[in-house]
Amino acid sequence: MKKFVNDPKNYVAEMLEGVALANPGRLRYVPEYNLIMRTDAPREDKVSIVQGSGSGHEPAHVMAVGRGMLDAACPGDVFAAPPMDYVYETAKLLASPKGVLLLVNNYTGDRMAFDMGREMAEADGVTAEILTINDDVAVQDSTYTVGRRGVAGNFFVIKAVGAASEQGADMAEVLRIGRKVNDVTRTMGVALTACTPPAKGSPLFELGGDEIEFGVGIHGEPGRERRKIKDADAILDDMLEAVAGDLPYESGDRVALMINGLGGTPISELYILYRHAHRRLADRGITVGRSYVNEYCTSLDMAGASLTLVRLDDEIDGLLGAPAEVAARVF
Amino acid sequence: MIGNALPGAELVVRTIAETAIENEKYFGDLDAVVGDGDLGYSLARGFEKLLDGWDAIDRSDAGTFLKRAGMILASRIGGTSGPLWGTAFLRAGAAAGTAADLTGAQVVAMVRAAVEGIKARGQSDVGDKTLLDALVPLADRLEREFAAGAGPGDALRAAAVTTREAAEATSGMVAKRGRAAYTGERSRGSVDAGATAVAVIVERISETWQRQGATS
Numbered sequence: 001m002k003k004f005v006n007d008p009k010n011y012v013a014e015m016l017e018g019v020a021l022a023n024p025g026r027l028r029y030v031p032e033y034n035l036i037m038r039t040d041a042p043r044e045d046k047v048s049i050v051q052g053s054g055s056g057h058e059p060a061h062v063m064a065v066g067r068g069m070l071d072a073a074c075p076g077d078v079f080a081a082p083p084m085d086y087v088y089e090t091a092k093l094l095a096s097p098k099g100v101l102l103l104v105n106n107y108t109g110d111r112m113a114f115d116m117g118r119e120m121a122e123a124d125g126v127t128a129e130i131l132t133i134n135d136d137v138a139v140q141d142s143t144y145t146v147g148r149r150g151v152a153g154n155f156f157v158i159k160a161v162g163a164a165s166e167q168g169a170d171m172a173e174v175l176r177i178g179r180k181v182n183d184v185t186r187t188m189g190v191a192l193t194a195c196t197p198p199a200k201g202s203p204l205f206e207l208g209g210d211e212i213e214f215g216v217g218i219h220g221e222p223g224r225e226r227r228k229i230k231d232a233d234a235i236l237d238d239m240l241e242a243v244a245g246d247l248p249y250e251s252g253d254r255v256a257l258m259i260n261g262l263g264g265t266p267i268s269e270l271y272i273l274y275r276h277a278h279r280r281l282a283d284r285g286i287t288v289g290r291s292y293v294n295e296y297c298t299s300l301d302m303a304g305a306s307l308t309l310v311r312l313d314d315e316i317d318g319l320l321g322a323p324a325e326v327a328a329r330v331f
Numbered sequence: 332m333i334g335n336a337l338p339g340a341e342l343v344v345r346t347i348a349e350t351a352i353e354n355e356k357y358f359g360d361l362d363a364v365v366g367d368g369d370l371g372y373s374l375a376r377g378f379e380k381l382l383d384g385w386d387a388i389d390r391s392d393a394g395t396f397l398k399r400a401g402m403i404l405a406s407r408i409g410g411t412s413g414p415l416w417g418t419a420f421l422r423a424g425a426a427a428g429t430a431a432d433l434t435g436a437q438v439v440a441m442v443r444a445a446v447e448g449i450k451a452r453g454q455s456d457v458g459d460k461t462l463l464d465a466l467v468p469l470a471d472r473l474e475r476e477f478a479a480g481a482g483p484g485d486a487l488r489a490a491a492v493t494t495r496e497a498a499e500a501t502s503g504m505v506a507k508r509g510r511a512a513y514t515g516e517r518s519r520g521s522v523d524a525g526a527t528a529v530a531v532i533v534e535r536i537s538e539t540w541q542r543q544g545a546t547s
Contacts, residue, residue: 084413084414112452115452116452120402120417
Protein backbone atom coordinates (compact mmCIF):
# COMPACT_ATOMS: atom_id res chain seq x y z
CA MET A 1 0.00 0.00 0.00
CA LYS A 2 1.54 3.32 -1.09
CA LYS A 3 1.12 6.22 1.31
CA PHE A 4 2.54 9.68 1.92
CA VAL A 5 4.27 8.83 5.16
CA ASN A 6 7.69 9.49 6.59
CA ASP A 7 8.26 7.52 9.79
CA PRO A 8 4.87 5.97 10.71
CA LYS A 9 5.69 6.79 14.36
CA ASN A 10 5.38 10.49 13.51
CA TYR A 11 2.19 10.15 11.45
CA VAL A 12 -0.10 11.88 13.95
CA ALA A 13 2.39 14.52 15.10
CA GLU A 14 3.26 15.55 11.53
CA MET A 15 -0.41 15.76 10.58
CA LEU A 16 -1.19 17.93 13.63
CA GLU A 17 1.75 20.19 12.88
CA GLY A 18 0.43 20.60 9.34
CA VAL A 19 -3.05 21.49 10.59
CA ALA A 20 -1.60 24.17 12.88
CA LEU A 21 0.70 25.62 10.19
CA ALA A 22 -2.22 25.85 7.77
CA ASN A 23 -4.30 27.82 10.29
CA PRO A 24 -2.01 30.54 11.68
CA GLY A 25 -3.64 32.77 14.27
CA ARG A 26 -6.60 30.41 14.58
CA LEU A 27 -5.21 27.10 15.83
CA ARG A 28 -2.47 26.26 18.27
CA TYR A 29 -0.67 22.91 18.46
CA VAL A 30 0.58 21.59 21.79
CA PRO A 31 2.81 18.65 20.81
CA GLU A 32 3.21 17.34 24.39
CA TYR A 33 -0.46 16.28 24.45
CA ASN A 34 -1.35 15.84 20.74
CA LEU A 35 -3.54 18.88 21.29
CA ILE A 36 -5.03 21.18 18.68
CA MET A 37 -6.84 24.14 20.26
CA ARG A 38 -8.31 27.46 19.27
CA THR A 39 -5.94 30.32 19.95
CA ASP A 40 -8.78 32.17 21.73
CA ALA A 41 -9.63 29.22 24.01
CA PRO A 42 -10.45 28.86 26.80
CA ARG A 43 -12.91 31.73 27.26
CA GLU A 44 -14.33 32.70 30.65
CA ASP A 45 -17.82 33.19 29.21
CA LYS A 46 -18.03 29.87 27.39
CA VAL A 47 -18.19 26.17 28.17
CA SER A 48 -15.09 24.64 26.52
CA ILE A 49 -16.03 21.87 24.06
CA VAL A 50 -13.39 19.16 23.63
CA GLN A 51 -13.41 15.93 21.67
CA GLY A 52 -10.83 13.22 21.45
CA SER A 53 -10.59 9.74 20.02
CA GLY A 54 -8.17 7.80 17.91
CA SER A 55 -6.62 9.48 14.89
CA GLY A 56 -7.43 8.24 11.41
CA HIS A 57 -10.97 9.66 11.35
CA GLU A 58 -10.04 13.08 10.00
CA PRO A 59 -11.50 15.64 9.57
CA ALA A 60 -12.92 14.41 12.89
CA HIS A 61 -11.83 15.79 15.25
CA VAL A 62 -8.72 17.89 14.83
CA MET A 63 -10.12 19.63 11.75
CA ALA A 64 -13.39 20.33 13.54
CA VAL A 65 -11.74 22.83 15.89
CA GLY A 66 -12.87 26.39 15.38
CA ARG A 67 -15.53 28.99 16.08
CA GLY A 68 -18.92 27.42 16.72
CA MET A 69 -17.44 23.92 16.80
CA LEU A 70 -14.75 22.43 19.06
CA ASP A 71 -12.47 24.49 21.27
CA ALA A 72 -9.93 21.67 21.22
CA ALA A 73 -9.31 18.16 19.98
CA CYS A 74 -7.10 15.69 21.74
CA PRO A 75 -6.49 12.65 19.51
CA GLY A 76 -4.60 9.49 20.28
CA ASP A 77 -2.52 7.49 17.87
CA VAL A 78 -4.18 5.95 14.82
CA PHE A 79 -7.32 4.12 16.02
CA ALA A 80 -6.15 4.36 19.65
CA ALA A 81 -7.70 6.40 22.45
CA PRO A 82 -5.55 9.24 23.74
CA PRO A 83 -3.60 8.48 26.94
CA MET A 84 -5.49 9.59 30.04
CA ASP A 85 -2.87 12.17 30.96
CA TYR A 86 -3.36 13.88 27.59
CA VAL A 87 -7.06 14.13 28.43
CA TYR A 88 -6.23 15.43 31.89
CA GLU A 89 -3.78 18.06 30.64
CA THR A 90 -6.21 19.08 27.91
CA ALA A 91 -9.04 19.55 30.41
CA LYS A 92 -6.73 21.68 32.55
CA LEU A 93 -5.60 23.81 29.59
CA LEU A 94 -9.23 24.33 28.50
CA ALA A 95 -10.57 24.94 32.02
CA SER A 96 -13.23 27.63 32.16
CA PRO A 97 -15.47 28.92 34.97
CA LYS A 98 -18.34 27.49 32.94
CA GLY A 99 -16.69 24.08 32.72
CA VAL A 100 -15.27 21.72 30.10
CA LEU A 101 -17.47 19.34 28.13
CA LEU A 102 -15.65 16.25 26.90
CA LEU A 103 -17.34 14.59 23.93
CA VAL A 104 -16.53 10.90 23.75
CA ASN A 105 -17.45 8.41 21.05
CA ASN A 106 -18.66 5.26 22.74
CA TYR A 107 -15.63 2.93 22.69
CA THR A 108 -14.34 1.15 25.78
CA GLY A 109 -10.81 2.54 25.52
CA ASP A 110 -11.94 6.10 24.93
CA ARG A 111 -14.39 5.99 27.79
CA MET A 112 -11.78 4.70 30.21
CA ALA A 113 -9.24 7.37 29.17
CA PHE A 114 -11.77 10.19 29.36
CA ASP A 115 -13.42 9.06 32.61
CA MET A 116 -10.02 8.83 34.23
CA GLY A 117 -8.74 12.09 32.72
CA ARG A 118 -11.89 13.87 33.87
CA GLU A 119 -11.54 12.50 37.38
CA MET A 120 -7.91 13.64 37.56
CA ALA A 121 -8.83 17.11 36.30
CA GLU A 122 -11.63 17.30 38.83
CA ALA A 123 -9.17 16.43 41.59
CA ASP A 124 -7.36 19.59 40.47
CA GLY A 125 -10.53 21.65 40.73
CA VAL A 126 -11.49 21.64 37.03
CA THR A 127 -15.22 21.28 36.33
CA ALA A 128 -15.60 18.76 33.53
CA GLU A 129 -18.47 16.67 32.20
CA ILE A 130 -18.62 13.82 29.71
CA LEU A 131 -21.13 13.29 26.93
CA THR A 132 -21.07 9.94 25.16
CA ILE A 133 -22.05 9.68 21.50
CA ASN A 134 -23.50 6.40 20.20
CA ASP A 135 -25.28 6.89 16.89
CA ASP A 136 -24.36 3.66 15.06
CA VAL A 137 -27.30 1.34 14.46
CA ALA A 138 -25.27 -1.53 12.96
CA VAL A 139 -24.54 -3.56 16.08
CA GLN A 140 -25.48 -3.40 19.75
CA ASP A 141 -22.10 -4.49 21.13
CA SER A 142 -18.92 -4.62 19.07
CA THR A 143 -15.25 -5.58 19.25
CA TYR A 144 -14.55 -2.30 21.01
CA THR A 145 -17.79 -1.36 22.74
CA VAL A 146 -20.40 -2.12 25.27
CA GLY A 147 -23.46 -0.72 23.54
CA ARG A 148 -23.54 1.14 20.25
CA ARG A 149 -20.54 2.76 18.63
CA GLY A 150 -20.10 6.48 18.07
CA VAL A 151 -19.52 7.29 14.40
CA ALA A 152 -20.22 10.09 11.88
CA GLY A 153 -23.20 11.41 13.86
CA ASN A 154 -20.70 12.98 16.25
CA PHE A 155 -20.51 15.89 13.79
CA PHE A 156 -24.07 16.94 14.64
CA VAL A 157 -23.46 16.77 18.38
CA ILE A 158 -20.31 18.88 18.00
CA LYS A 159 -22.13 21.38 15.77
CA ALA A 160 -25.06 21.78 18.16
CA VAL A 161 -23.14 22.00 21.44
CA GLY A 162 -20.53 24.20 19.74
CA ALA A 163 -23.23 26.65 18.66
CA ALA A 164 -24.98 26.56 22.04
CA SER A 165 -21.78 27.17 23.97
CA GLU A 166 -20.84 30.00 21.59
CA GLN A 167 -24.22 31.59 22.43
CA GLY A 168 -23.37 31.47 26.13
CA ALA A 169 -25.32 28.40 27.24
CA ASP A 170 -24.25 26.99 30.60
CA MET A 171 -23.07 23.41 31.16
CA ALA A 172 -26.51 22.01 32.02
CA GLU A 173 -27.96 23.50 28.85
CA VAL A 174 -25.09 22.36 26.64
CA LEU A 175 -25.39 18.83 28.06
CA ARG A 176 -29.14 18.81 27.51
CA ILE A 177 -28.68 19.84 23.87
CA GLY A 178 -25.89 17.34 23.25
CA ARG A 179 -27.96 14.47 24.65
CA LYS A 180 -31.00 15.59 22.71
CA VAL A 181 -29.12 15.62 19.39
CA ASN A 182 -27.47 12.26 20.12
CA ASP A 183 -30.91 10.81 20.89
CA VAL A 184 -32.34 11.71 17.46
CA THR A 185 -29.24 10.83 15.40
CA ARG A 186 -28.68 7.46 13.71
CA THR A 187 -25.92 6.25 11.39
CA MET A 188 -24.93 3.17 9.42
CA GLY A 189 -21.82 2.58 7.33
CA VAL A 190 -20.83 0.26 4.51
CA ALA A 191 -17.27 -0.59 3.46
CA LEU A 192 -16.21 -1.52 -0.06
CA THR A 193 -12.58 -2.02 0.96
CA ALA A 194 -10.56 -2.31 4.16
CA CYS A 195 -8.30 0.46 5.42
CA THR A 196 -4.52 0.38 5.88
CA PRO A 197 -3.05 1.81 9.11
CA PRO A 198 0.28 3.54 8.37
CA ALA A 199 2.20 1.54 10.98
CA LYS A 200 0.83 -1.75 9.70
CA GLY A 201 1.30 -1.16 5.99
CA SER A 202 -1.24 -3.81 5.02
CA PRO A 203 -5.07 -3.84 5.08
CA LEU A 204 -6.73 -4.53 8.44
CA PHE A 205 -9.01 -7.15 6.90
CA GLU A 206 -9.78 -8.67 3.52
CA LEU A 207 -12.90 -8.05 1.48
CA GLY A 208 -13.38 -10.06 -1.68
CA GLY A 209 -13.71 -8.22 -5.00
CA ASP A 210 -17.48 -8.63 -4.96
CA GLU A 211 -18.05 -8.20 -1.18
CA ILE A 212 -19.10 -5.32 1.06
CA GLU A 213 -19.07 -5.10 4.86
CA PHE A 214 -22.56 -3.98 5.82
CA GLY A 215 -22.56 -2.01 9.07
CA VAL A 216 -18.77 -1.63 9.22
CA GLY A 217 -17.21 0.31 12.12
CA ILE A 218 -14.89 3.28 11.60
CA HIS A 219 -11.88 1.17 12.60
CA GLY A 220 -12.78 -1.45 10.04
CA GLU A 221 -14.28 -3.69 12.71
CA PRO A 222 -17.03 -6.03 11.56
CA GLY A 223 -20.61 -4.90 11.16
CA ARG A 224 -23.77 -6.89 10.58
CA GLU A 225 -22.57 -9.09 7.75
CA ARG A 226 -20.55 -9.58 4.60
CA ARG A 227 -22.74 -9.16 1.55
CA LYS A 228 -22.41 -9.35 -2.20
CA ILE A 229 -22.07 -5.92 -3.80
CA LYS A 230 -25.13 -4.49 -5.58
CA ASP A 231 -25.63 -1.25 -7.44
CA ALA A 232 -25.49 2.05 -5.54
CA ASP A 233 -29.25 2.56 -5.19
CA ALA A 234 -29.79 -0.97 -3.87
CA ILE A 235 -27.01 -0.60 -1.26
CA LEU A 236 -28.44 2.77 -0.22
CA ASP A 237 -31.90 1.22 0.14
CA ASP A 238 -30.51 -1.32 2.61
CA MET A 239 -28.66 1.40 4.57
CA LEU A 240 -31.69 3.66 4.70
CA GLU A 241 -33.91 0.78 5.83
CA ALA A 242 -31.57 0.08 8.75
CA VAL A 243 -31.18 3.73 9.78
CA ALA A 244 -34.72 5.02 9.19
CA GLY A 245 -36.30 2.01 10.85
CA ASP A 246 -34.27 2.43 14.04
CA LEU A 247 -35.48 5.68 15.66
CA PRO A 248 -37.80 5.37 13.67
CA TYR A 249 -37.99 8.37 11.31
CA GLU A 250 -41.56 8.72 10.13
CA SER A 251 -43.73 10.51 7.62
CA GLY A 252 -43.93 14.19 8.49
CA ASP A 253 -40.41 14.31 10.02
CA ARG A 254 -37.85 16.88 8.90
CA VAL A 255 -34.30 15.56 8.95
CA ALA A 256 -30.71 16.45 8.35
CA LEU A 257 -29.28 13.93 5.88
CA MET A 258 -25.56 13.21 5.79
CA ILE A 259 -23.74 11.02 3.30
CA ASN A 260 -20.25 10.73 4.73
CA GLY A 261 -17.30 9.29 2.82
CA LEU A 262 -15.09 6.87 4.76
CA GLY A 263 -11.88 8.18 3.19
CA GLY A 264 -11.33 6.33 -0.08
CA THR A 265 -14.51 7.02 -2.00
CA PRO A 266 -14.81 9.85 -4.57
CA ILE A 267 -17.28 12.62 -3.67
CA SER A 268 -19.06 11.99 -6.97
CA GLU A 269 -20.14 8.58 -5.64
CA LEU A 270 -21.33 10.20 -2.41
CA TYR A 271 -23.66 12.43 -4.45
CA ILE A 272 -25.01 9.39 -6.31
CA LEU A 273 -25.90 7.91 -2.91
CA TYR A 274 -27.27 11.25 -1.72
CA ARG A 275 -29.58 11.58 -4.73
CA HIS A 276 -31.22 8.26 -4.03
CA ALA A 277 -31.44 8.84 -0.27
CA HIS A 278 -33.13 12.18 -0.83
CA ARG A 279 -35.71 10.65 -3.17
CA ARG A 280 -36.36 7.64 -0.96
CA LEU A 281 -36.91 9.86 2.08
CA ALA A 282 -39.44 11.87 0.04
CA ASP A 283 -41.22 8.61 -0.78
CA ARG A 284 -41.54 8.05 2.97
CA GLY A 285 -42.93 11.54 3.52
CA ILE A 286 -39.72 12.70 5.19
CA THR A 287 -38.41 16.17 4.27
CA VAL A 288 -34.68 16.84 4.06
CA GLY A 289 -34.14 20.15 5.85
CA ARG A 290 -30.35 20.10 5.85
CA SER A 291 -27.89 18.25 3.61
CA TYR A 292 -24.32 17.19 4.23
CA VAL A 293 -22.29 15.44 1.53
CA ASN A 294 -18.57 15.16 2.17
CA GLU A 295 -16.02 13.48 4.43
CA TYR A 296 -16.81 14.17 8.08
CA CYS A 297 -15.62 11.06 9.88
CA THR A 298 -13.39 8.67 7.97
CA SER A 299 -11.52 5.44 8.43
CA LEU A 300 -8.17 6.32 6.85
CA ASP A 301 -8.34 5.20 3.20
CA MET A 302 -11.37 2.93 3.44
CA ALA A 303 -13.65 3.01 0.42
CA GLY A 304 -17.18 3.26 1.70
CA ALA A 305 -19.82 5.59 3.01
CA SER A 306 -22.15 6.11 5.92
CA LEU A 307 -25.65 7.52 6.05
CA THR A 308 -26.76 9.64 8.99
CA LEU A 309 -30.19 11.04 9.81
CA VAL A 310 -30.99 13.62 12.47
CA ARG A 311 -34.60 14.41 13.30
CA LEU A 312 -34.88 18.19 13.28
CA ASP A 313 -36.92 20.51 15.42
CA ASP A 314 -36.60 24.29 15.51
CA GLU A 315 -34.00 24.21 18.27
CA ILE A 316 -31.69 21.66 16.62
CA ASP A 317 -32.21 23.24 13.20
CA GLY A 318 -31.20 26.65 14.52
CA LEU A 319 -28.05 25.29 16.17
CA LEU A 320 -27.02 23.38 13.03
CA GLY A 321 -27.51 26.56 11.02
CA ALA A 322 -25.49 28.82 13.31
CA PRO A 323 -22.24 30.22 11.88
CA ALA A 324 -19.10 28.14 12.32
CA GLU A 325 -15.56 27.99 11.04
CA VAL A 326 -13.24 24.98 10.95
CA ALA A 327 -9.86 24.01 9.54
CA ALA A 328 -11.37 21.68 6.93
CA ARG A 329 -12.58 24.18 4.37
CA VAL A 330 -12.46 24.77 0.61
CA PHE A 331 -12.19 28.53 0.30
CA MET B 332 -7.10 9.56 66.64
CA ILE B 333 -4.65 7.31 64.82
CA GLY B 334 -2.05 9.89 64.09
CA ASN B 335 -0.76 12.42 61.70
CA ALA B 336 -2.37 12.17 58.28
CA LEU B 337 0.54 12.96 55.98
CA PRO B 338 3.24 10.74 57.53
CA GLY B 339 0.69 7.95 57.74
CA ALA B 340 -0.23 8.34 54.07
CA GLU B 341 3.43 8.46 53.05
CA LEU B 342 4.22 5.32 55.03
CA VAL B 343 1.30 3.42 53.55
CA VAL B 344 1.92 4.49 49.94
CA ARG B 345 5.64 3.79 50.17
CA THR B 346 4.99 0.35 51.64
CA ILE B 347 2.50 -0.47 48.88
CA ALA B 348 5.03 0.61 46.24
CA GLU B 349 7.92 -1.40 47.70
CA THR B 350 5.72 -4.48 48.13
CA ALA B 351 4.46 -4.30 44.54
CA ILE B 352 7.99 -3.96 43.18
CA GLU B 353 9.40 -6.80 45.31
CA ASN B 354 6.55 -9.13 44.35
CA GLU B 355 6.64 -8.49 40.61
CA LYS B 356 7.31 -12.13 39.73
CA TYR B 357 4.93 -13.59 42.33
CA PHE B 358 1.99 -11.38 41.30
CA GLY B 359 2.73 -12.06 37.65
CA ASP B 360 2.76 -15.83 38.19
CA LEU B 361 -0.58 -15.65 40.02
CA ASP B 362 -2.07 -13.62 37.18
CA ALA B 363 -0.74 -16.05 34.56
CA VAL B 364 -2.84 -18.95 35.89
CA VAL B 365 -6.01 -17.67 34.18
CA GLY B 366 -5.33 -13.97 33.49
CA ASP B 367 -2.89 -12.46 31.03
CA GLY B 368 0.09 -12.47 33.39
CA ASP B 369 0.78 -8.74 33.23
CA LEU B 370 -0.29 -7.75 36.74
CA GLY B 371 3.13 -8.10 38.35
CA TYR B 372 4.91 -6.25 35.57
CA SER B 373 2.29 -3.49 35.32
CA LEU B 374 2.17 -2.76 39.04
CA ALA B 375 5.95 -2.88 39.42
CA ARG B 376 6.59 -0.44 36.56
CA GLY B 377 3.91 1.97 37.80
CA PHE B 378 5.10 1.97 41.40
CA GLU B 379 8.75 2.34 40.28
CA LYS B 380 7.70 5.53 38.53
CA LEU B 381 5.99 6.67 41.71
CA LEU B 382 9.14 6.10 43.76
CA ASP B 383 11.32 7.74 41.07
CA GLY B 384 9.43 10.98 41.56
CA TRP B 385 8.77 10.41 45.27
CA ASP B 386 10.34 13.60 46.62
CA ALA B 387 8.57 15.81 44.09
CA ILE B 388 5.03 14.68 44.94
CA ASP B 389 2.94 17.56 46.30
CA ARG B 390 2.65 17.13 50.07
CA SER B 391 0.41 20.09 50.93
CA ASP B 392 -1.75 17.63 52.84
CA ALA B 393 -2.52 13.90 52.90
CA GLY B 394 -5.42 14.30 50.47
CA THR B 395 -3.31 16.09 47.86
CA PHE B 396 -0.47 13.61 48.30
CA LEU B 397 -2.77 10.64 47.71
CA LYS B 398 -4.45 12.28 44.71
CA ARG B 399 -1.07 13.04 43.09
CA ALA B 400 0.04 9.47 43.71
CA GLY B 401 -3.20 8.27 42.11
CA MET B 402 -2.59 10.36 39.02
CA ILE B 403 0.92 8.97 38.60
CA LEU B 404 -0.34 5.41 39.02
CA ALA B 405 -3.29 5.89 36.66
CA SER B 406 -0.97 7.17 33.95
CA ARG B 407 1.92 4.79 34.47
CA ILE B 408 0.46 1.38 35.34
CA GLY B 409 -0.33 -0.39 32.09
CA GLY B 410 -3.51 -2.21 31.17
CA THR B 411 -6.69 -1.97 33.19
CA SER B 412 -4.86 -1.94 36.52
CA GLY B 413 -3.72 1.68 36.06
CA PRO B 414 -7.16 3.27 36.03
CA LEU B 415 -8.36 0.95 38.82
CA TRP B 416 -5.47 1.54 41.23
CA GLY B 417 -5.23 5.20 40.24
CA THR B 418 -8.91 5.74 40.94
CA ALA B 419 -8.56 4.04 44.33
CA PHE B 420 -5.85 6.48 45.40
CA LEU B 421 -7.65 9.49 43.90
CA ARG B 422 -10.87 8.70 45.77
CA ALA B 423 -9.06 7.95 49.02
CA GLY B 424 -7.29 11.30 48.68
CA ALA B 425 -10.55 13.11 48.06
CA ALA B 426 -12.00 11.45 51.18
CA ALA B 427 -8.98 12.47 53.27
CA GLY B 428 -9.25 16.07 52.13
CA THR B 429 -7.09 18.54 54.02
CA ALA B 430 -7.35 16.82 57.40
CA ALA B 431 -4.10 17.09 59.36
CA ASP B 432 -5.06 14.16 61.58
CA LEU B 433 -7.20 11.15 60.79
CA THR B 434 -9.56 9.21 62.99
CA GLY B 435 -10.16 5.51 62.49
CA ALA B 436 -13.56 6.36 61.01
CA GLN B 437 -11.90 8.65 58.45
CA VAL B 438 -9.47 5.92 57.44
CA VAL B 439 -12.39 3.54 56.94
CA ALA B 440 -14.16 6.22 54.86
CA MET B 441 -11.03 6.51 52.68
CA VAL B 442 -10.92 2.75 52.04
CA ARG B 443 -14.67 2.76 51.32
CA ALA B 444 -14.21 5.63 48.85
CA ALA B 445 -11.45 3.68 47.11
CA VAL B 446 -13.74 0.64 46.90
CA GLU B 447 -16.59 2.69 45.39
CA GLY B 448 -14.16 4.19 42.85
CA ILE B 449 -12.94 0.75 41.76
CA LYS B 450 -16.52 -0.51 41.48
CA ALA B 451 -17.49 2.42 39.27
CA ARG B 452 -14.36 2.37 37.12
CA GLY B 453 -14.32 -1.38 36.62
CA GLN B 454 -18.09 -1.83 36.46
CA SER B 455 -17.62 -4.63 38.98
CA ASP B 456 -18.75 -5.61 42.45
CA VAL B 457 -18.03 -8.01 45.27
CA GLY B 458 -18.24 -11.62 44.08
CA ASP B 459 -16.75 -10.98 40.63
CA LYS B 460 -13.41 -12.42 41.78
CA THR B 461 -11.39 -9.20 41.74
CA LEU B 462 -9.36 -7.19 44.23
CA LEU B 463 -12.70 -5.94 45.60
CA ASP B 464 -13.17 -9.35 47.21
CA ALA B 465 -10.21 -8.54 49.45
CA LEU B 466 -10.72 -4.79 49.84
CA VAL B 467 -14.31 -4.89 51.05
CA PRO B 468 -13.64 -7.40 53.86
CA LEU B 469 -10.61 -5.25 54.74
CA ALA B 470 -12.82 -2.17 55.11
CA ASP B 471 -15.42 -4.10 57.11
CA ARG B 472 -12.83 -5.47 59.54
CA LEU B 473 -11.11 -2.10 60.01
CA GLU B 474 -14.48 -0.54 60.72
CA ARG B 475 -15.32 -3.15 63.35
CA GLU B 476 -11.91 -2.85 65.03
CA PHE B 477 -11.93 0.94 65.20
CA ALA B 478 -15.54 0.98 66.40
CA ALA B 479 -14.51 -1.35 69.22
CA GLY B 480 -11.79 1.10 70.20
CA ALA B 481 -8.72 -0.67 68.77
CA GLY B 482 -5.60 1.35 67.98
CA PRO B 483 -4.21 1.44 64.45
CA GLY B 484 -1.62 -1.28 65.06
CA ASP B 485 -4.14 -3.78 66.42
CA ALA B 486 -6.76 -2.85 63.81
CA LEU B 487 -4.24 -3.41 61.01
CA ARG B 488 -3.07 -6.72 62.42
CA ALA B 489 -6.64 -7.99 62.56
CA ALA B 490 -7.47 -6.60 59.12
CA ALA B 491 -4.43 -8.30 57.56
CA VAL B 492 -5.69 -11.70 58.75
CA THR B 493 -9.18 -11.04 57.39
CA THR B 494 -7.84 -9.78 54.05
CA ARG B 495 -5.68 -12.87 53.61
CA GLU B 496 -8.65 -15.15 54.37
CA ALA B 497 -10.79 -13.23 51.89
CA ALA B 498 -8.12 -13.47 49.18
CA GLU B 499 -7.79 -17.25 49.72
CA ALA B 500 -11.59 -17.56 49.45
CA THR B 501 -11.51 -16.16 45.89
CA SER B 502 -10.20 -19.54 44.77
CA GLY B 503 -13.77 -20.87 45.01
CA MET B 504 -15.15 -18.14 42.75
CA VAL B 505 -15.69 -17.86 39.00
CA ALA B 506 -14.14 -14.72 37.49
CA LYS B 507 -16.66 -12.29 36.06
CA ARG B 508 -14.34 -9.38 35.26
CA GLY B 509 -10.98 -8.93 33.60
CA ARG B 510 -9.16 -11.33 31.32
CA ALA B 511 -9.71 -14.19 33.74
CA ALA B 512 -13.44 -13.91 33.02
CA TYR B 513 -12.83 -15.32 29.54
CA THR B 514 -11.93 -18.65 31.11
CA GLY B 515 -15.27 -19.04 32.92
CA GLU B 516 -15.40 -22.20 35.06
CA ARG B 517 -11.67 -22.79 34.57
CA SER B 518 -11.01 -19.74 36.74
CA ARG B 519 -12.35 -21.70 39.73
CA GLY B 520 -9.64 -23.35 41.82
CA SER B 521 -7.06 -20.56 41.68
CA VAL B 522 -6.95 -17.40 43.79
CA ASP B 523 -7.52 -14.00 42.20
CA ALA B 524 -4.19 -12.25 41.61
CA GLY B 525 -5.48 -8.77 42.45
CA ALA B 526 -7.10 -9.89 45.70
CA THR B 527 -3.94 -11.77 46.72
CA ALA B 528 -1.82 -8.72 45.92
CA VAL B 529 -4.04 -6.70 48.27
CA ALA B 530 -3.58 -9.32 51.02
CA VAL B 531 0.21 -9.33 50.66
CA ILE B 532 0.25 -5.52 50.72
CA VAL B 533 -1.98 -5.22 53.80
CA GLU B 534 0.17 -7.76 55.67
CA ARG B 535 3.23 -5.68 54.85
CA ILE B 536 1.56 -2.43 55.92
CA SER B 537 0.61 -4.05 59.22
CA GLU B 538 4.19 -5.30 59.83
CA THR B 539 5.68 -1.92 58.93
CA TRP B 540 3.22 -0.10 61.15
CA GLN B 541 4.02 -2.31 64.17
CA ARG B 542 7.70 -1.41 63.69
CA GLN B 543 7.40 2.31 62.98
CA GLY B 544 3.94 3.66 63.61
CA ALA B 545 2.91 6.83 61.86
CA THR B 546 3.29 9.35 64.65
CA SER B 547 6.92 10.12 64.03
